[in-house]
Amino acid sequence: MANLDRKAGKFLPLTEATYLILVSLTQPRHGYGIMQDVDAVSGGRVKLGPGTLYGALTNLLQQKLIRRSGEAGEGGERRKVYALTPLGERVLVLEGERLASLSRLATDVSRRLGGNP
């Protein structure tokens, strides 16, 4: 576990797009499924372009944070399905902890500056 954490730590911090893609892949999905899910969980704020998504998937496969997990659909409409690897799960957890601590800080700062946290 310590070894896996050390390896996972090297990928931090993630870009927002990469983080949301990994979150989306806590369930196996195909490319378009990821786009729709990221759109939904970000309340429509983050719309992934296909170039950004395809580039991220290629990188994440190379870095072994995700893997191919079969195909969905049939005939010409066949789509590759992606899923997290154990390393990808660790990266997601560690990045989550980092973001959570930033989030606590953000709430604190907003309160001090009289904002609406």
Added chain:
Amino acid sequence: MNGEKSTKRVFRMMMVWNDQREERWLSEQAREGWHMTSVNAFGYSFERGAPADVAYRFDWGPGCRRDQSEYLGIFRDSGWEHMGRRGRWNIFRRPVVGGVIPEIYTDPQSRIAMYQRVMAFMGLFLAIVVTQMGPQISREASSDTLGRFPWVLTIYGVLVAFFLYGMVRMLFVIRRLRKTTLPSGS
């Protein structure tokens, strides 16, 4: 069509680093009612239609044929029409709806990564040209076979200059994109 031509073919050179110039030009054509139908190494074909606001985007696609269908599928699913390829550049288009210009790269980091792939490709070509032709040149130069030497030297020089120039252009594009990115974005 009132005797007006309803199709046209335009001869047009494209250098590897001219993707954004081509995008703008194709959009201008669409605004004038000329909609691209196909592309080859020498230029584009168009057909006449209603003037429209259309976004054209060039993307440096996967080198491996095996990945092509997954790649094109993701673009098709998100509403982009694949118009063909110029070399490794894949041409996509999508209508502009409600003034919102659609993008295939939605953060600067991934766009920078694409231009870095283009640069890596040119760097590889430059390395091949230098390592394959360099020894040949020096052999010819020392053995006094001046017969075809000037030609070889010219071709060699042009190729090296071409790829060096292309890489410098890419560096400037990347630098401009970096200015829009916060330092934390990796």
